[in-house]
Amino acid sequence: MDKKPKKTPSARKPYTFKRVSENLYKVTETGGYYALVKRGGKQIRRSLKTTDKALAKRRLAELKQKASKLRTGKEHACITFEKYSERWIKAKEASLKSQTIRRMKDCLKGIRPYLGNNLIRNITYQDCERWLIGRGKELKASAYRQERQLMIGVLKAAERDGIILDNPATQLPNKKMPKIEIHVPTHEQFRLLIKQMRQADSRGIHGAYLVELLAYSGMRLNEATNLMWSEIDLDRDCFTVTGGEYGTKN
Template identity: 40%
Template sequence: MSDDQTLTKVAECLYRNKHGTYFALLKVRGKQIRRSLKTDDSALARRRLAEFRTKAHGLTGDARTMTFNQLAKRWLAFIKPDLRPSSHRRLSGIVETVKPFFAGLPVRSIGQPQIEKWKIKRGGAVSARSFNYEREVLRRLFEYARGNLRIILDNPALDIKKRKVGKAELVIPTKEQFRKLVETLRAEPRVKIAADFVEFLGYSGLRLTEATQVRWRDVNFDSELLLVTGGEQGTKNHEVRTIPLFPPLRRLLERLAESQPKRTDSHRLFPLDSAKTAIGTACKKVGLPHFGHHAMRHFFCSNAIEAGCDFKVIAGWLGHKDGGVLVAQTYGHLRNEHSTAMAKRMTFDVLSLA
């Protein structure tokens, strides 16, 4: 032990180095644990020692044997009932990505050196968005180990900083591009249903997984409402909502109803799970940007903003729970552009009124 590490005992389990910094040194289940109390104040050191002892003696016996892989498996099982299958699959995939950095290691032995190794390696190899996803999973994993299982004293991933993510440029179809896409899809008999589906996405603002699960029993022409449930998987925030049958949406649904005389309430409006290939082929064929399903949700929002709809109202239609904050952050520039365009129409003055 170096001079800086030499400790002098000042009380039971309480030590001090030559610089006056206090340390806790105690044994829990046969394992000696040393921890800096990060103070040179005697009274504060004693309070922190008491807190540390409570935490240390609260550790469970699993701390000796549980490996990172075992922790990851247990955590994924723990969170599964609270997540949509797609969300659970995404988190499972992220866990598989970070496993090689910690595989086989006892959870209790994972500290800053191992976290630093992951951070350095992944920080230079993946995008900021991917890095932040992995960061969040590690933080949640170790917090589960600390708070729920009580097999570690501290979360070693707690201090990892987020990387700044550049703002992605929105790709929003213009009205003309939307019309051209729909017409191109409708001209091909094999993907005609994709044309109706693209219209449905653009007129409703629904997410892909919500739109594919809409059934005829969810459509109420009398009340002019569409019920959005997300089917068995539920919506993104696990809450059911309704949206109005906006005029173009109602016209589309009435046309679909007429074309499906044998439909029942339990039938889905669209017996498909994706129109990605059809949309991609159509875009390429007529020279449109590469639009995806989510671009139609952007199209819906841009039209709602042009129509003067309030951000909070739009957020409710989209299923956001933030009162319009995300809509404002994402689409606020569209309102400014629309306002500028409308302002140019204000051309009257004293001379023009004469």
């Protein structure tokens, strides 16, 4: 029995663009409007996402205003994502803690293989999506959110500096943080825990003191281990939490 040849889908017909006015075009088949703007030798084409001519003209005016702010100098045209990110992080060092800066640099290492060598001005959502597919799905929610936020922050600065028209990273989906169920021991359970720690060995005795300090003060581990005698006021029964070299989170 002869097999019937499979029908192949017909090739999609190209759209026909009709010039309506300066920089404004209409798609004959759908009635939608497109903008075509040139800036510094670069052609910018955008769907205005409407079939209403008046609305299309307003959106075109907004697009032209944004495009007029794009810088055309060689310095901005040739800078890569990696170089611009390093400069952006360097500028943040004056206002952020060193621990936060280190975390940003770690995030940049994860993004670098996907966007590092790309020119900032040429980055599209498809480039950001390569990170999403190649790395994003493997990251835990907290690490994913940090790298995504770094990408958005860098490209937002590039948008502010007139290097790109829009920030494509904002379209990346966020990842929900898993809900962690916290089991708080009762006072009796906590006292029993401390007692067992002290009965272990000499290290357990010191560890028990630290656990009690954390529990009754509400300090974070880094804050407690960096507490100095000079920060303790025995006369007033209080102490000052500074967090040591890296400071406190809040």
